[in-house]
Amino acid sequence: MASAALLVIGNEILSGKVRDTNSAFLAVELRKLGVDLERILTIPDEIDLIALETKDMSERFDYVFTSGGIGPTHDDMTMDGIALAFDRQLETSQSMVDRMERYSEKPLNDAMKKMAIIPTGAEILDVGGLWFPVVVVENVHIFPGIPELFEKKFHSIADRFSGVPFQLKKIYVRPAESEIAETLNALLREFPELMLGSYPRINEEHYRVMLTLESRDVAYVETATETLVKNLPDDAVYKIE
DSSP, X not given: OOEEEEEEEOHHHHTTSSOOOHHHHHHHHHHHHTOEEEEEEEEOSOHHHHHHHHHHHHHHOSEEEEESOOSSSTTOOXXXXXXXXXXXXXXXXXXXXXXXXXXXXXXXXXXXXXXXXXXXXXXXXXXXXXXXXXXXETTEEEEOSSHHHHHHHHXXXXXXXXXXXXEEEEEEESSOHHHHHHHHHHHHHHOTTOEEEXXXXXXXXXXXXXXXXXXXXXXXXXXXXXXXXXXXXXXXXXXXX
């Protein structure tokens, strides 16, 4: 199965000045595609650290995504770190400069041209109407930190990532988690490959726990769902989705 990791880069995330929503978005979208997001790491804007973590993730996972640090200012160090990770030089991409000139109403200044400096040999992926492409080095896909751009860019290249999607069932139950714990344990003994989640809810009127059953095997998750419903107390199930 395809695996992935996300490296979130930015002092603003670690300080709490900006909230990271890209992690949750990517987790949901990759799961739809059948790719396992196995690690999310947030680090500060430090070139050596970016290089270290990028190289480690690249060697351990099929796909690596970065979020943040590719703008025109002094603290945008992602390209430098990724170049260092793969022992590459940095160069100005003329195709990116040309693209910026087409989209810009003013002559490009040095800050804007900085955004066209990328690691040598990088792959440049067009993203439709967005002027800044997705830059790929080895298996590392470099994304901006701005959520709206991160999401648009991912959707534009999502067909590059594929696996076997998970099948998900949700069961909302009225008993407390402690009342059904042994039933859940028994289910896992019978279906050891099942991914079973149990999430108590405090302020819901009609149910107290949301259960999730996941598998890449449609029949497996359907059979497990039927077994669980059969073994729960009478009138325990509020709703199944």
